[in-house]
Amino acid sequence: MTTTTRLLILDDDPLTGQTIANIATMAGVEARYVDEPSAFFQQVRDWQPDFIALDLIMPRMDGVQVMVELARLGCHAEIIISSGVGGRVLDAAARSAAEHGLNIAGVLAKPFSPARLRAMLKHSNSTDNQTGTAPVIGDTASAFDNDISRQDLVNALENKQITLVYQPKINCRTGLLAGFEALARWNHPRHGPVGPDRFIPLAERYGLIDTLTESVMVQGLRWLSQLPTQLDSSPEFDYLRRRLREITLSINISASSLNNIDLFERMDEYCQSTGIRPDRLIFELTESCAMEDPISSLDILTRLRMKGFHLSIDDFGTGYSSMLQLARLPFSEIKIDKSFVMTAAESKESRTVIKTIIDLGHGLGLYTSAEGIERDETLEYLRSIGCDLAQGYAIARPMPPDVVLDWLRKGRLTDESRRLQVLHSLNILDTPPDERFDRITRLAARLFRVPIALFTLVDANRQWFKSSIGLDVPETARDISFCTYAIEHEEVMVIPDATINPTFKNNPLVLQDPHIRFYAGCPVHADTGSRLGTLCLIDREPREFSRHDEAVLRHAAQMIENELTADFLAHADPLTNMLNRRGFDARAQEAIALCHDADLQACLFLFDLVDFKSFNGRHGPAAGDRALIEFSRLLRETFRGSDLIARYGDDDFVVLMVDIDPLGPQAALNRLRAVARAIAQPHPVSYNSGWSLLEPDDGSVQQLILRASDRMHSEDR
Numbered sequence: 001m002t003t004t005t006r007l008l009i010l011d012d013d014p015l016t017g018q019t020i021a022n023i024a025t026m027a028g029v030e031a032r033y034v035d036e037p038s039a040f041f042q043q044v045r046d047w048q049p050d051f052i053a054l055d056l057i058m059p060r061m062d063g064v065q066v067m068v069e070l071a072r073l074g075c076h077a078e079i080i081i082s083s084g085v086g087g088r089v090l091d092a093a094a095r096s097a098a099e100h101g102l103n104i105a106g107v108l109a110k111p112f113s114p115a116r117l118r119a120m121l122k123h124s125n126s127t128d129n130q131t132g133t134a135p136v137i138g139d140t141a142s143a144f145d146n147d148i149s150r151q152d153l154v155n156a157l158e159n160k161q162i163t164l165v166y167q168p169k170i171n172c173r174t175g176l177l178a179g180f181e182a183l184a185r186w187n188h189p190r191h192g193p194v195g196p197d198r199f200i201p202l203a204e205r206y207g208l209i210d211t212l213t214e215s216v217m218v219q220g221l222r223w224l225s226q227l228p229t230q231l232d233s234s235p236e237f238d239y240l241r242r243r244l245r246e247i248t249l250s251i252n253i254s255a256s257s258l259n260n261i262d263l264f265e266r267m268d269e270y271c272q273s274t275g276i277r278p279d280r281l282i283f284e285l286t287e288s289c290a291m292e293d294p295i296s297s298l299d300i301l302t303r304l305r306m307k308g309f310h311l312s313i314d315d316f317g318t319g320y321s322s323m324l325q326l327a328r329l330p331f332s333e334i335k336i337d338k339s340f341v342m343t344a345a346e347s348k349e350s351r352t353v354i355k356t357i358i359d360l361g362h363g364l365g366l367y368t369s370a371e372g373i374e375r376d377e378t379l380e381y382l383r384s385i386g387c388d389l390a391q392g393y394a395i396a397r398p399m400p401p402d403v404v405l406d407w408l409r410k411g412r413l414t415d416e417s418r419r420l421q422v423l424h425s426l427n428i429l430d431t432p433p434d435e436r437f438d439r440i441t442r443l444a445a446r447l448f449r450v451p452i453a454l455f456t457l458v459d460a461n462r463q464w465f466k467s468s469i470g471l472d473v474p475e476t477a478r479d480i481s482f483c484t485y486a487i488e489h490e491e492v493m494v495i496p497d498a499t500i501n502p503t504f505k506n507n508p509l510v511l512q513d514p515h516i517r518f519y520a521g522c523p524v525h526a527d528t529g530s531r532l533g534t535l536c537l538i539d540r541e542p543r544e545f546s547r548h549d550e551a552v553l554r555h556a557a558q559m560i561e562n563e564l565t566a567d568f569l570a571h572a573d574p575l576t577n578m579l580n581r582r583g584f585d586a587r588a589q590e591a592i593a594l595c596h597d598a599d600l601q602a603c604l605f606l607f608d609l610v611d612f613k614s615f616n617g618r619h620g621p622a623a624g625d626r627a628l629i630e631f632s633r634l635l636r637e638t639f640r641g642s643d644l645i646a647r648y649g650d651d652d653f654v655v656l657m658v659d660i661d662p663l664g665p666q667a668a669l670n671r672l673r674a675v676a677r678a679i680a681q682p683h684p685v686s687y688n689s690g691w692s693l694l695e696p697d698d699g700s701v702q703q704l705i706l707r708a709s710d711r712m713h714s715e716d717r
């Protein structure tokens with residue numbers, strides 16, 4: 001037929017190319033598909049297509065270059081730009097093509113809408129027999145699978161037959177619950193249970209994966225937000241309930257859904273409506289999915305990270321990825337494929353692969369996670385080589401929601417002997433002072449302006465002070481301790497004036513040193529829920545303590561609990577002994593929440609050593625290390641023990657000052673300058689600084705860092 005419209009497709013992904021060709025053929029258009037530029041230009045010259053569908057971003061060729069070349073050839077074909085990049089990028093590409101004198105028929109964003117493609121082709125199409133009768137792509141694809149049709153899957157989604165099970169993920173070192181992974185399940189009325197390995201690829205092929213992903217997200221988020229309230233309302237679950245408000249949920253994302261910006265916009269909205277912080281969600285992408293199209297991946301993944309979501313590379317070790325790409329892409333976790341983990345016990349090769357991936361992950365500052373742990377000895381091995389997170393049948397199988405609840409309840413502990421067992425298993429009694437807890441007791445003493453603040457642990461016959469401000473005895477007998485009473489309840493125990501309280505008025509701690517008048521103690525829990533001791537405030541004067549004060553104290557006690565469960569090894573910078581970025585981010589978030597709660601001012605400082613790379617070059621890496629250590633010392637001496645100080649990047653440092661100096665940020669910077677002058681350094685490095693004050697609507701520390709960095713750069717100029 002001489003009048004038939006001709007469409008030439010250039011796409012380096014055969015599935016996409018073929019999909020477009022099928023839709024076009026269905027619409028009565030003659031379509032040819034090529035996957036590399038030289039064949040493409042040959043066809044442009046010899047076949048003279050009316051339309052060209054062009055993928056702009058292809059890993060092995062440059063789509064923009066192809067457009068420039070088409071313009072040079074004086075090509076008159078109408079160009080349809082197809083790509084997975086975001087609308088803005090596509091629009092810019094379309095504009096630039098138009099400026100080169102090419103005719104642009106339109107932009108076809110992934111996932112492809114057959115109707116949209118047909119509309120574009122019809123635009124100047126001479127054959128008009130296709131209207132309304134062209135089957136959609138799914139029907140052509142149904143031949144791919146023998147018994148599950150597209151309609152089956154559509155029905156399943158509409159009738160909510162696709163549900164979720166949840167598999168716990170624990171912290172390897174501490175054994176604590178870190179989060180869950182949501183896994184899709186389909187119970188088909190005729191076929192019975194269908195595995196995700198089967199229906200996920202079908203959903204991808206039938207163009208239903210985005211609907212499926214969205215349904216998974218909606219179900220998962222609702223489940224996560226309701227989980228704490230599903231537990232019995234008795235106070236013994238209070239602590240567990242609070243922990244459950246912090247855990248993460250991992251969701252699997254197919255490569256094709258990654259391009260669906262709208263989906264993630266909606267995800268953002270679901271997070272807001274369910275009250276889940278985006279940083280509690282981890283999107284798991286397979287290695288190949290992220291590497292398929294590194295340029296657009298970078299764009300999309302960066303945007304997701306900017307929204308606060310975490311990203312994990314799933315099944316790591318089974319695909320191919322360039323180290324460079326891996327380092328460039330903003331992942332937070334690397335998940336070792338279960339094929340290595342399941343065989344770790346027998347196979348030395350598997351263990352080598354696992355160890356290598358863990359070292360690689362840590363080298364890149366990522367959390368490392370292993371799945372497919374079927375034996376306790378594998379978990380032990382992973383712990384010994386420093387793996388961060390663990391998932392597998394040996395810990396728990398994927399479970400439907402009601403079974404998850406039973407599993408959680410089983411972990412709870414109540415009675416005193418279990419409480420002591422837990423306390424002793426923490427190996428924290430009679431250990432040296434620890435800056436991590438001292439920071440918080442100092443903060444509590446500052447905030448409430450009390451002379452004494454303690455983190456106490458209630459042992460069988462004594463209370464021992466893990467951190468103590470304003471008191472120099474290491475312990476007191478349990479039978480006279482206030483904290484023994486405070487750990488009997490969940491509530492903050494407040495004694496405004498001990499001298500008139502029937503229980504305490506004859507207590508030796510009231511009658512003699514330290515002459516307690518006022519006491520407020522909030523229980524501190526182990527992750528099992530056991531009340532280990534308290535964070536308490538003591539004054540020698542009577543005092544009132546408001547509900548609001550109680551909330552602030554509870555918040556500080558939670559900071560202690562978080563320190564108890566935090567994985568300090570993963571949070572410290574070995575060179576300077578300061579917190580690293582991960583450690584800072586985790587704590588800064590709490591500190592900001594506390595400031596909002598307590599209506600306190602906070603200030604974030606950012607420091608960047610000037611030309612540190614060339615400093616290293618001039619003086620050698622050992623001098624570079626010394627300079628970093630010196631700088632960290634400088635910060636420690638300048639700022640207060642209650643501030644959060646961290647090495648944030650190679651040569652970047654941050655400080656979060658809670659309850660800022662009345663003299664303001666500038667006073668702190670002046671102090672820093674003075675201390676710097678007082679310390680004699682062999683090769684002093686200069687630094688740039690920037691700061692920003694906490695504002696009422698700051699939700700994340702990143703906002704403060706951005707503003708501080710803007711200020712730093714504007715002062716640069």
Ligand code: C2E
Pocket residue numbers: 167182183184195196197200213216252253254284314315338342371372373374391392393394398
């Ligand atoms: P995956 O993301 O690698 O998920 C882990 C799989 O390992 C799950 O299989 C889980 O049940 C299984 N597993 C966990 N621990 C062990 C263990 O100790 N031993 C063994 N042998 N297996 C273990 P499942 O649930 O059958 O899921 C299979 C795959 O289907 C998933 O692999 C994921 O790629 C895909 N999938 C599941 N749900 C979704 C979803 O909602 N969206 C997308 N896009 N893909 C999903």
Ligand code: CA
Pocket residue numbers: 181252284314
């Ligand atoms: Ca996964």
Ligand code: CA
Pocket residue numbers: 314315335337338371
């Ligand atoms: Ca996996």
